[in-house]
Amino acid sequence: MKIKEVIRKIKKNCKQAKVYKDNFSNHTSIKIGGESYFVEPNNLGDIIKIINYCKQDNIKHMIIGNGTNIVVSDKGYGGIVILLKKVFCNIEKDGDTLLCGAGVSLFRICDLAKDYGLSGLENLYGIPGSIGGAVYMNAGAYGASIGDVVKGVLYLKNDKVYYDKAKRLDLSYRHSIFMEQNDIIILRVDIQLVPLDKSIIKEKMFEILKKRYDSQPYNMPSAGSVFKRIDNVPVSKLIDQCGLKGVSVGDCQVSTKHAGFIVNKGHATCKDFQELVKYIQKIVFEKHGIALQCEVIFIK
Numbered sequence: 001m002k003i004k005e006v007i008r009k010i011k012k013n014c015k016q017a018k019v020y021k022d023n024f025s026n027h028t029s030i031k032i033g034g035e036s037y038f039v040e041p042n043n044l045g046d047i048i049k050i051i052n053y054c055k056q057d058n059i060k061h062m063i064i065g066n067g068t069n070i071v072v073s074d075k076g077y078g079g080i081v082i083l084l085k086k087v088f089c090n091i092e093k094d095g096d097t098l099l100c101g102a103g104v105s106l107f108r109i110c111d112l113a114k115d116y117g118l119s120g121l122e123n124l125y126g127i128p129g130s131i132g133g134a135v136y137m138n139a140g141a142y143g144a145s146i147g148d149v150v151k152g153v154l155y156l157k158n159d160k161v162y163y164d165k166a167k168r169l170d171l172s173y174r175h176s177i178f179m180e181q182n183d184i185i186i187l188r189v190d191i192q193l194v195p196l197d198k199s200i201i202k203e204k205m206f207e208i209l210k211k212r213y214d215s216q217p218y219n220m221p222s223a224g225s226v227f228k229r230i231d232n233v234p235v236s237k238l239i240d241q242c243g244l245k246g247v248s249v250g251d252c253q254v255s256t257k258h259a260g261f262i263v264n265k266g267h268a269t270c271k272d273f274q275e276l277v278k279y280i281q282k283i284v285f286e287k288h289g290i291a292l293q294c295e296v297i298f299i300k
Contacts, residue, residue, distance in 0.1 A: 002057045009053045016042035024072040030223040031264050033072030040083045048159050054080055063185050065130030069224050073300035074270045088187055096193050102132030102186045119196035120149040122204040126212040132186040136178050138171045147171030154188035174228055217255040220263040227292040236260035242283045249276040
């Protein structure tokens with residue numbers, strides 16, 4: 001198989017990269033996904049090599065950080081998965097701006113911003129995943145999004161490194177320009193914040209985190225909010241009004257705590273997840289005439 005030839009090249013020419021087979025369920029927040037090939041590069045040079053090897057042999061590849069908003073096929077991913085959570089993990093402070101490697105968790109950045117007395121990320125505290133993934137889909141919560149504070153992004157495209165300011169990135173609702181283009185890898189995100197008393201930032205972060213824990217199923221594996229918001233209508237309320245809280249397909253269940261989440265009760269499959277999503281969409285459309293769109297990304 002061509003994929004095995006690519007793996008051989010990576011092992012031979014990227015000596016510091018870690019290459020292995022594993023179930024995707026061990027690399028996503030919802031714990032779903034079959035056996036796949038994973039590569040953990042050690043540097044930018046290795047990443048460029050890995051991508052070029054894949055292109056040369058027509059093998060698809062994907063980049064993931066903490067895998068918080070994806071659901072992967074039970075058969076696994078039919079290509080090579082490049083894990084970035086162990087590279088690009090530095091944070092530098094430049095005045096009121098934080099220069100954040102794409103692999104850094106949003107949790108860590110929020111905590112560091114608080115320690116520096118820099119405000120702007122409080123409403124995003126508690127969102128799982130890396131800053132690179134957050135920018136990719138312009139993650140947000142409680143009326144704020146990461147795009148509100150992005151100053152610019154450093155990224156790799158066709159073996160070259162580019163830097164674009166936020167206004168060029170089309171950071172709209174759950175969307176960025178990176179979702180529309182292949183072979184782009186976010187390397188660094190520059191976050192522009194504003195000075196504020198640390199105690200005020202800390203209090204706001206505590207309030208947001210408590211609100212999350214009180215209303216969301218943090219104690220169970222999930223892929224986060226499943227459906228995109230529709231204007232000002234809370235999707236979870238629509239689903240709840242349809243009596244769908246607690247409804248299950250296999251081990252996938254509409255959370256009894258927050259109807260906008262689908263949780264894994266133990267041994268859920270991608271098939272379970274997809275069937276439950278379709279069922280929710282069907283019932284909500286029949287009762288409310290509203291077509292729900294997935295925020296979660298399906299990978300096969």
